[in-house]
Amino acid sequence: MFQYDPGVLADKNGKVYLYTGFCPPEKSKKRFHLPKQTSAGAMVTELEADMITIKKNPVVFVPSEEYADKTSFKGHAFFEAASMRKVNYNYYFIYSSEKEHELCYAKSDRPDKGFVYGGTIISNGDIGYKGRTEPLNYTGTNHGSIGCINGQWYVFYHRQTNGNPYSRQGCAEKIQIIPEGKIPQVEITSCGLNSGPLEGTGKYCAGIACCLMSQSGTAEYKADQQISDSHPYITQVGADREDNPKQYIANMTSGAMAGFKYFNIKELKRITVTTRGSDGELQVLTDYSKKPCVSIRMIKSDNWIECSSEKFAD
Numbered sequence: 001m002f003q004y005d006p007g008v009l010a011d012k013n014g015k016v017y018l019y020t021g022f023c024p025p026e027k028s029k030k031r032f033h034l035p036k037q038t039s040a041g042a043m044v045t046e047l048e049a050d051m052i053t054i055k056k057n058p059v060v061f062v063p064s065e066e067y068a069d070k071t072s073f074k075g076h077a078f079f080e081a082a083s084m085r086k087v088n089y090n091y092y093f094i095y096s097s098e099k100e101h102e103l104c105y106a107k108s109d110r111p112d113k114g115f116v117y118g119g120t121i122i123s124n125g126d127i128g129y130k131g132r133t134e135p136l137n138y139t140g141t142n143h144g145s146i147g148c149i150n151g152q153w154y155v156f157y158h159r160q161t162n163g164n165p166y167s168r169q170g171c172a173e174k175i176q177i178i179p180e181g182k183i184p185q186v187e188i189t190s191c192g193l194n195s196g197p198l199e200g201t202g203k204y205c206a207g208i209a210c211c212l213m214s215q216s217g218t219a220e221y222k223a224d225q226q227i228s229d230s231h232p233y234i235t236q237v238g239a240d241r242e243d244n245p246k247q248y249i250a251n252m253t254s255g256a257m258a259g260f261k262y263f264n265i266k267e268l269k270r271i272t273v274t275t276r277g278s279d280g281e282l283q284v285l286t287d288y289s290k291k292p293c294v295s296i297r298m299i300k301s302d303n304w305i306e307c308s309s310e311k312f313a314d
Contacts, residue, residue: 207247215255
């Protein structure tokens, strides 16, 4: 069967497992001329200690959409991006579901069988978070897993950039693994690995926007398709690089919205934005303001300039 997106678990008992699988919708199989039978779900292959030799042939342990009807995975079946983590005595299988925009998990006390669907950890459109049905951000394929840093668990995932499904921004959010072993869904934010809300002073890159949409709403990033120029997107100055990326948001046309979560603002005297483009007005609102608390007048310019406002609503 078609092997894809491999993940490896080296268990404490010395056993090694390889996790793979690729279960695209039927329409994608036809479009990309994929084999009719890719895989029936996520597969596990036990390896020898050399991590090269196959000890046991692949077996399906989490179903694809086609085989999920009478299982706990219905509606959130396996698509791709297999990753296994062991937490205490439980095994957590993290994967990209048939919905693509979400990372889900399944749990078992065995590394190769007995998995039951647990829930969605994160959606890059916040779909499902607190019952949300409409996306707050552009959605697209979502790969990642969970990891523990200094005693705190995080989910690592990605969002799309440059109007292209293959240009991606790595992100992280804090998660909780509660006593009964469940992982509640978390929202997407701008905070990443920060210990809490970002400081309400200083300078921040527009690329940390966690909510983005045009006046007409959001869109889905689909394979091999550039989104329409009517939509805003995160991009950057210059080539890809590891640090100082100088990201910005392009196509912020009339009615577009960029959202940032969260800032710890105590005393705010001025907001300044660096912009390049046509004349316009940038309105700043918070979750608590029903009308703009700041309106910043944008000045037409072919170069990057700073525009500020010092008038605030109560």
